[in-house]
Structure formats: C-alpha cells, structure tokens
Amino acid sequence: MTVNYDQIAVRYDAHRPSGSDLCFDRLAEALAGARRMLEIGAGTGNTTRFMSRSVDALLVAMEPSAGMAAQARAKSAGGEWVRGAAPGLPFGDASFDAVYSSYVLQHVGEPSALFEACARVLRPGGVTAHITVPPSYIANHPLNQYFPSFAAIDLSRFLPAEALSAAMEEAGFREVRWEVEREKPKVLDRAYLARVESKFLSTFDMMSPDEYETGLARFRQDVEAGGGSTEHVVIREAVLIQARHTEA
Numbered sequence: 001m002t003v004n005y006d007q008i009a010v011r012y013d014a015h016r017p018s019g020s021d022l023c024f025d026r027l028a029e030a031l032a033g034a035r036r037m038l039e040i041g042a043g044t045g046n047t048t049r050f051m052s053r054s055v056d057a058l059l060v061a062m063e064p065s066a067g068m069a070a071q072a073r074a075k076s077a078g079g080e081w082v083r084g085a086a087p088g089l090p091f092g093d094a095s096f097d098a099v100y101s102s103y104v105l106q107h108v109g110e111p112s113a114l115f116e117a118c119a120r121v122l123r124p125g126g127v128t129a130h131i132t133v134p135p136s137y138i139a140n141h142p143l144n145q146y147f148p149s150f151a152a153i154d155l156s157r158f159l160p161a162e163a164l165s166a167a168m169e170e171a172g173f174r175e176v177r178w179e180v181e182r183e184k185p186k187v188l189d190r191a192y193l194a195r196v197e198s199k200f201l202s203t204f205d206m207m208s209p210d211e212y213e214t215g216l217a218r219f220r221q222d223v224e225a226g227g228g229s230t231e232h233v234v235i236r237e238a239v240l241i242q243a244r245h246t247e248a
Ligand SMILES: C[S@@+](CC[C@H](N)C(=O)[O-])C[C@H]1O[C@@H](n2cnc3c(N)ncnc32)[C@H](O)[C@@H]1O
Pocket: 005, 040, 041, 042, 043, 044, 045, 046, 047, 062, 063, 064, 065, 068, 084, 085, 086, 087, 101, 102, 103, 104, 107, 108
C-alpha cells in the first residue's frame, strides 16, 4: 500500500520536532563546504529549514507531494522547490556538491537506482548523506505490542546500514560510514497516544484499518488504566549514513 502524503500534509508537523532533531548536526557537518546541495523528499521542509540555516549553500529541495511542499512554503523553510520523485533526479550530471535526504529511503524501494542517480548528479568528491531508521529501533519498538504487523511493515522498507552501504559502494561511493543517535527514554503516555491517534508514522497508513483501530483501542485502554501512562518505554533512534563520490 502506498502512502498519500497529500492527505497527511496538514497533520504531518503536529507531532514532529521543529528545529533540530536526531542526526541534524551530523548531517550539517557532512554537508559543510558544499556550494550547491539537493534534498530529496523534502516534505514539509523541516530538514530543509535547518540545513538552509546551517550550511551556506544554494539548496534545491525536491518533493513529489504538492501538499507537503505547500506546508513548507507556508513556513518559509528556505530552498528552491522542485516537484519530483526519486530515483528520477531531473538535474544535470555533476550539478551538486551534496545530495541528502531524511526519512525518505523507505519510500524509494531498492536503493541502487537512487544511489546511482545521486552519483550522477554529484561532482566527483561530492557527498551523499541520508537519515533513516535503524532496524533495531523498529524491532524493539513497544508499539509492536499493540500493532502485530508494525515491525513486519517497517523492517521490509527500512534497510539496514550494511545493505545501504553495499548499494552505495556499487554505485561508486567510497568512505561509507554511519552513526546512530538516540533520544532519552520516553514513557508511552497520553502525549504519545495523541501522536498515534494522529497517525504520525506512515506505518499506520500501511496496516489494515482494523488492525490500527484495535491496537489504538488497546493502547488507549492501557494509558487510561495507568492513569495517563503505560509501563512501556521508547528510545527513539536514527542513523545517518554518508559516503563520498569518487571519480570512475
Ligand atoms: C517521512 S516523509 C519525510 C519528509 C522530510 N524529509 C522530513 O524529514 O520531515 C517522506 C517524504 O518523502 C516523500 N517521498 C515519497 N516518495 C518519494 C520519492 N520516490 N522520491 C522523493 N520523495 C519521496 C514524501 O512525499 C514525503 O514528503
């Protein structure tokens, strides 16, 4: 099942951090020195806004959903916006010093075509860097107790860093490295319930409506029985994987 980001766009930012987030500082470091950079799947512009203020470069933000891009425009996220979906990158060869994304690789499918496209639009020596979710976070997520297909859905689309690294190397990237960042543990409480009620993860749009409603009802019941919180704890994790494009 595909996710309709035009429908999600107006609620997307409600339960997401504004400003900095996991791996943003490392991403800005990876992009330092770039004069022209491309963001793939820029969404409502949260990463765009941070990077356009952190890195002194011309930034092109590509996004397939008009609804998501409209939210970005409304908050003046920065960047020059272009409509488009990876792995198609409607730009000339060697036209960027850096190409990055955050939480988009899971929508692009098999990653070889994407990394080959990144290599094509990067000048030799350019950098590609992507923020994504490590499989350990999905496998250990406490929401697995409420939504039986949660892990299966996400483990099939969020690839481990080792697989991404192999695809990057095949596409001609070298010096591949990755780092995981973690937030402090958070209890699954009423505030977290509100995030699930707003379907803050696209995973909820990919499970059956019946599974979503049943899991939500059980989660709500546990929160109420616990006086506003449950015994479950989540430790959010993200991984930044980056590599350099070398001359053939
Ligand atoms: C989870 S959101 C992430 C948005 C933003 N990067 C962020 O971190 O908030 C995924 C975004 O990827 C976009 N997307 C989906 N398929 C894509 C594709 N094939 N190429 C580029 N972007 C895509 C969606 O429209 C959506 O805006």
